[in-house]
Amino acid sequence: MPSRRGFLIGFMATGLAPLPTWADAGDPSFLSAARTPGGNYVLVGLDDAGAERFRIPLPARGHAAAAHPLRPEAVAFARRPGTFAVVLDCRSGDVLAKLNCPKGRHFYGHGTFDRLGDMLFTTENDYHSMRGCIGIWDARRGYIRIGEIASHGVGPHDLRLMPDGTLVVANGGIDTHPASGREKLNIPTMRPNLAYISVDGFLLDQVEPSHHHASVRHLSVRPDGLVGVAMQWQGEVTSAPALVATHLRGEDMRAIGDGSGLNGYVGSIAFSGDGSRLAITSPRAGVAQVFDTTTGFVAFCVHEADICGVAAWSSGMIFTSGQGTVFDLVKGKRANAMHDLMWDNHLVKIKHA
Amino acid sequence: MKLAIAFILAPVFVAADSRVREVLDDHILPRFAALSVATSALADAQNCDIMDKWNTAAAAWIAVSHLRFGPSEAENRAFALAFWPDPRGSTPKSLVDLLADDDPVIVDASVAGRGFYAMEFLLFDLAFSEANGRCDLVAALARDAHTTVQEIEKDWQNRYAELMRNTGNDTYRNDTEALQELYKSLTSGLDFTASMRLGRPLGTFDRPRPLRAEMRRSAQSLNNIAVSLRSLEELAFILSADEPDAAIGIKFNEAMSAWNSVELLEGSDDLSVVTVHTSRLKVETLQQRIFDIRVFLSENLGPELGVIEGFNSLDGD
Missing domain, CATH: 1.20.120 (Four Helix Bundle (Hemerythrin (Met), subunit A))
Structure with a gap:
């Protein structure tokens, strides 16, 4: 637990009252990167109904975003192997800070704040030594880089904050190098893992998926610490095992589903608002599978072309697609909102304080 | 009775898309067969003056290098034949290790030290031209590559071509x-x-x-x-x-x-x-x-x- 004193200092560092909040940015509930019909890239704030609350231009195609837990600030990451991320004031669209990777590093496209928004953690590739690392940036002081810790694996992609303030990292296991773009360099020998790391870099727990070709890629964390794990298959598609799992620290990974009907590829994962369901999307198969977290059985399947983004919404979940739709399961297939935007991979929930 | 069964089954086969059959018979199978002939010549060579044979085999690989699914992907076969791009320079490093080993087991070696790109180093790079054991390693890599190519070819013939010809299976629903x-x-x-x-x-x-x-x-x-x-x-x-x-x-x-x-x-x-x-x-x-x-x-x-x-x-x- 951060001390009350730390909490207050964090607040004061943001400037004097009145402190801006997400309400000042139109009270959005979600963030998503998107492409406009004109081919430009933007970061968009969406409300609970799927309507747009703000739109900020991005310099290139984004991937995921991180929302500050208190202030209306979003960090938009370039798609890998990008070396930039921008911190945006969601009220004005102003760029508050630019995060530049140190030499020999690039971003993987995901990042997360700590609970009070003092520090930002980013997944990065230390490509000369073929190891993953987590960059640490001080969000109280203009997002300067204050250090880095090992990700305890190769190719860290998504990372999340655990309820106890530690980090959980999806080490995809795949080695890439900027000199060969997005080409995968070590498929025969890849070793993905799920790593629990303290913010000072200690490895607390680590598990590997049952097959080393299942690249651990995206995560969702339930308030009780159950981690939803989404994987991408690097072997022959027909032999794909289960690509979804849940994990509780100290236990084995529990496989969910059978890996069929996903084209070997899961794009996003999220627990439902009430935690009873776990949803995954496969844009390649044009499908979302929603599992009952307790039984592990499929509760729903939703077919939607280019579906990818998913986030907790009310007690259930809400989805976005590359065709511009925003929809939930309550209304069935009828879209909550339709946009002339191509929603990019991830729909990021803003956790209102 | 036999006739009746044949009659019932017939339409299923008629429905097959002729393009899939043509891709198999006129593109995939003959091109892997050509690769197999080329690597066989490499593997059978009596000396290591085989630059021309390597050129032929490497080109035959390039012509199938886009077929990265099914038999090529199984057992990491395509990687064992072609490790490129190699931004870290792993291939020469692996070759140095293999040359230092008196009796290397190629099939267990890093894929970076196997296949056409590794052989290219040994055959054409001046850094390796005087290396001890170069010719033996070339021969071992050639035999290994040919074995891998034969596995891919057999897998196409015995298993995968059929999955594509007669769809309606777990791999191809239609x-x-x-x-x-x-x-x-x-x-x-x-x-x-x-x-x-x-x-x-x-x-x-x-x-x-x-x-x-x-x-x-x-x-x-x-x-x-x-x-x-x-x-x-x-x-x-x-x-x-x-x-x-x-x-x-x-x-x-x-x-x-x-x-x-x-x-x-x-x-x-x-x-x-x-x-x-x-x-x-x-x-x-x-x-x-x-x-x-x-x-x-x-x-x-x-x-x-x-x-x-x-x-x-x-x-x-």
Whole structure:
């Protein structure tokens, strides 16, 4: 637990009252990167109904975003192997800070704040030594880089904050190098893992998926610490095992589903608002599978072309697609909102304080 | 009774899409057979003066290098034949290890030290020309590559061709899915040739990277582009059969004429011309013509095969 004193200092560092909040940015509930019909890239704030609350231009195609837990600030990451991320004031669209990777590093496209928004953690590739690392940036002081810790694996992609303030990292296991773009360099020998790391870099727990070709890629964390794990298959598609799992620290990974009907590829994962369901999307198969977290059985399947983004919404979940739709399961297939935007991979929930 | 059964089953077979059959019989199977003949010659060689045989086999590999699904992907076979790009220089490192070993077990070695690209180092790179045990290792790598190629070929003949011919199985639920797989290999082949085979040596205008060209030691870099384009054109023509499309031929011809103007340049074999400003433009034009084919296919052939290339489905992140 951060001390009350730390909490207050964090607040004061943001400037004097009145402190801006997400309400000042139109009270959005979600963030998503998107492409406009004109081919430009933007970061968009969406409300609970799927309507747009703000739109900020991005310099290139984004991937995921991180929302500050208190202030209306979003960090938009370039798609890998990008070396930039921008911190945006969601009220004005102003760029508050630019995060530049140190030499020999690039971003993987995901990042997360700590609970009070003092520090930002980013997944990065230390490509000369073929190891993953987590960059640490001080969000109280203009997002300067204050250090880095090992990700305890190769190719860290998504990372999340655990309820106890530690980090959980999806080490995809795949080695890439900027000199060969997005080409995968070590498929025969890849070793993905799920790593629990303290913010000072200690490895607390680590598990590997049952097959080393299942690249651990995206995560969702339930308030009780159950981690939803989404994987991408690097072997022959027909032999794909289960690509979804849940994990509780100290236990084995529990496989969910059978890996069929996903084209070997899961794009996003999220627990439902009430935690009873776990949803995954496969844009390649044009499908979302929603599992009952307790039984592990499929509760729903939703077919939607280019579906990818998913986030907790009310007690259930809400989805976005590359065709511009925003929809939930309550209304069935009828879209909550339709946009002339191509929603990019991830729909990021803003956790209102 | 027998007749009745035959009658009931008949329509199922009639429905098979002839394009899948043609791709198998006129593209995939013969091209893997050619590769197998070429690696057999390599494996049977009595000495290590086999540069020509290697050239033939490497080109035969390039012509099937886009078929990265099924038998090629199983057991990491394609990686064991072709470890490239290699931005960390793992291949020469692995070769040094293998040369230091009196009796290396190739099949257990790192894929970086196996296959055509590793053999290229041993055959063409001056750093290895005097190495002890070079010829023995060349022979061992040749036999290993031939074994891998035979495994791929047998897997196609005994298992995978049937999955594509008679769809309605767990791998391909229908012919459309089989066609989509083939289309995907066509477009990813074009992407790889444009982005890797040409893009890597091109680097940026301010910093061209001639040493990153594929198979530059054997001076096959430019030739590989042509081999790849011819094979991909063959596949594109078969896939577009329902709508004979002269436009596809025109697009490939444009790329080939751009290739011809590069070939006329001094030092084009290994693509080191990327450092000469005036010549570089011609390599960039060639790359652009290949991207043009790619765009043309995704706007024309793709939709006809039911492949809508989604924003997210193509992303791979």
